[in-house]
Amino acid sequence: MGEEITEPSEILRKTRVEVMPYLREIAEHSRAIIPRMEVSKRWIDYYEALSKVRPLTEKEKRRLEEHRKAYNLLEARREIYRAAGRYARTKKVPDLLSLRLAQRKYYAAKAEMLPPEKAKGFGEKFVPPKELYERLRKVQEEIRAKCKSYKEAKYRLVPITTATRRARMKTLGAELRDLYVEAYDLTQRGKSVSGLIEHYKEMKKMGAE
Numbered sequence: 001m002g003e004e005i006t007e008p009s010e011i012l013r014k015t016r017v018e019v020m021p022y023l024r025e026i027a028e029h030s031r032a033i034i035p036r037m038e039v040s041k042r043w044i045d046y047y048e049a050l051s052k053v054r055p056l057t058e059k060e061k062r063r064l065e066e067h068r069k070a071y072n073l074l075e076a077r078r079e080i081y082r083a084a085g086r087y088a089r090t091k092k093v094p095d096l097l098s099l100r101l102a103q104r105k106y107y108a109a110k111a112e113m114l115p116p117e118k119a120k121g122f123g124e125k126f127v128p129p130k131e132l133y134e135r136l137r138k139v140q141e142e143i144r145a146k147c148k149s150y151k152e153a154k155y156r157l158v159p160i161t162t163a164t165r166r167a168r169m170k171t172l173g174a175e176l177r178d179l180y181v182e183a184y185d186l187t188q189r190g191k192s193v194s195g196l197i198e199h200y201k202e203m204k205k206m207g208a209e
Contacts, residue, residue, distance in 0.1 A: 006053055015046040033078050040071035069112050076106040093180045093187075097140045100187045104133050132189060139183050146176050 019042050025035040047056060047064035056064065083102040087095040107126040111119045150172040152158045153165050160168070 008050055008053055011046060011049050011053070015042055018042050033074050033081075037071055037074045037078075040067045040074065043067045044071060069109070073106075073109040073113055076102070076109040080106045093183050094140065094143055096187045097136060097143070097183050101133070101136055101140065104136075132186065136183075136186050139179055139186065143176065143179050143183065146172050146179065150176065 019039050022035040022038045022042075025032055026039070029035070044064065044067050047060055047067070050056060050060070080099070080102040083095070083099040087099045104127060108123070111123045111127060114122055150169060153160070153168045153172065156165070
């Protein structure tokens with residue numbers, strides 16, 4: 001392993017060298033997400049490394065927080081693209097759940113980037129209530145767990161009798177149907193599904209990758 005850099009000027013020089021390739025990518029693809037994430041990550045690493053050498057100034061602390069927020073927003077944007085693309089292909093309720101959760105994370109991250117006076121109104125308009133978000137997450141976890149148990153019973157991955165297997169599959173099937181109904185109902189609250197897809201299309205038209 002190389003020797004740890006402790007001089008502020010050397011930490012800055014190293015960061016600028018690491019950032020340059022990603023800046024060139026951004027120049028060629030202005031909407032590219034991953035290079036922008038890498039740039040933010042390098043500057044986060046820079047300020048964190050600098051803080052180990054000396055206390056950060058107030059301006060440096062603000063810049064560190066700005067890069068963290070930018071990174072979180074870009075990560076959330078990439079997640080919503082993936083979720084929207086997956087749901088567009090499958091039209092399955094679990095993927096719709098993932099899309100809804102990704103949407104909430106994206107708008108929450110976007111609200112963090114706004115001034116306090118604008119963030120409140122933005123959050124009320126676009127960010128689903130915390131209670132809805134928590135229930136969405138819980139339903140998603142329950143569906144995954146019950147699907148796993150159903151497959152274990154169906155494909156005889158657990159040592160149980162035939163009668164027990166059939167009873168378990170019947171019970172799990174009924175529980176999953178109820179969960180799917182609840183999941184679909186939850187995803188219809190707030191922003192509509194068509195709105196989500198239109199949002200996805202709009203972002204893709206902007207050239208985001």
